[in-house]
Amino acid sequence: MRIIETRKAPNPRRVGIFLAEKGLEVPREERNLMAGDLKSDDFSALNPRQRVPVLVLDDGRVIAESVAICRYFEEVCPEPALFGTGSFGKAEVEMWNRRMELGLFNAVASVFRHLHPKMAHLEVPQVEVWGQTNKDKVQLELAHLDERLADSAFIAGDHYSIADITALVAIDFMKPAGLRAPDTFGNVLRWHREVSSRPSAAV
Numbered sequence: 001m002r003i004i005e006t007r008k009a010p011n012p013r014r015v016g017i018f019l020a021e022k023g024l025e026v027p028r029e030e031r032n033l034m035a036g037d038l039k040s041d042d043f044s045a046l047n048p049r050q051r052v053p054v055l056v057l058d059d060g061r062v063i064a065e066s067v068a069i070c071r072y073f074e075e076v077c078p079e080p081a082l083f084g085t086g087s088f089g090k091a092e093v094e095m096w097n098r099r100m101e102l103g104l105f106n107a108v109a110s111v112f113r114h115l116h117p118k119m120a121h122l123e124v125p126q127v128e129v130w131g132q133t134n135k136d137k138v139q140l141e142l143a144h145l146d147e148r149l150a151d152s153a154f155i156a157g158d159h160y161s162i163a164d165i166t167a168l169v170a171i172d173f174m175k176p177a178g179l180r181a182p183d184t185f186g187n188v189l190r191w192h193r194e195v196s197s198r199p200s201a202a203v
C-alpha cells in the first residue's frame with residue numbers, strides 16, 4: 001500500500017493528519033504537482049483527474065479523494081473514531097465535514113487558485129472576480145464557525161473529528177492564499193490553538 005501525494009499541498013495534508021491521529025504509517029511517494037508530475041501518463045492512469053492524494057492498495061486498486069481515503073482507513077482502523085459514533089454522531093460529523101469542505105476549504109482554495117500567480121498554469125482560466133468573491137465567503141464561513149465554536153469544544157461536538165482536520169487545513173491554507181488569519185474570531189482562535197497543538201498538526 002502507498003499514498004501518492006505532494007506533501008505540502010492541503011488535500012494530502014488532510015490525509016496525513018488523519019493517519020497521524022490514527023497512529024498509522026503508510027509509505028508515501030512524492031510527486032511535484034507544480035512541476036507537472038500529475039500530468040504524466042503513469043499518474044493519469046491511476047487518477048485521470050490528475051489530483052493528489054491517491055491511495056494505491058497492494059492489489060492495485062486505487063482510491064482518490066481525500067475523504068474517501070480517510071473513510072477507508074476509518075474502516076480498517078476504527079479507533080479513534082474520526083467519522084463519529086452512533087447514528088446521530090456519524091451524521092453530525094458528516095454534516096460538519098461537508099460544511100467545512102464545501103464552504104470554508106473550497107472558498108480558501110478558490111482564493112488561492114484564482115488569484116495566486118503561481119497557480120495560473122493549473123487553474124485555467126483563472127477568474128479574478130471569483131477569487132475576490134471568495135474572500136468574502138471565507139469571512140462568512142469563519143463567522144458561522146465562530147458561532148458554532150462558542151458552545152462546542154470541537155467542530156462536530158465533544159470529540160475531535162475529520163471536520164476539525166478539514167477546517168484546520170483550510171485555515172492554515174489562508175496564509176499562502178494571502179488571507180489574514182481569523183484574528184477577530186475568538187472562538188475560532190481558541191479552537192485553532194488547541195487543534196494545532198496536537199502532534200498530528202505537525203504533518
Ligand SMILES: N[C@@H](CCC(=O)N[C@@H](CS)C(=O)NCC(=O)O)C(=O)O
Pocket residue numbers: 009010011012033038050051052053064065066067122
Ligand atoms: N477533491 C479532491 C481534491 C484534490 C486536489 O485538488 N488536490 C490538489 C492538491 S491539494 C491537486 O492535486 N492539484 C493539482 C492540480 O490542480 O493540477 C480531494 O479531496 O482529494
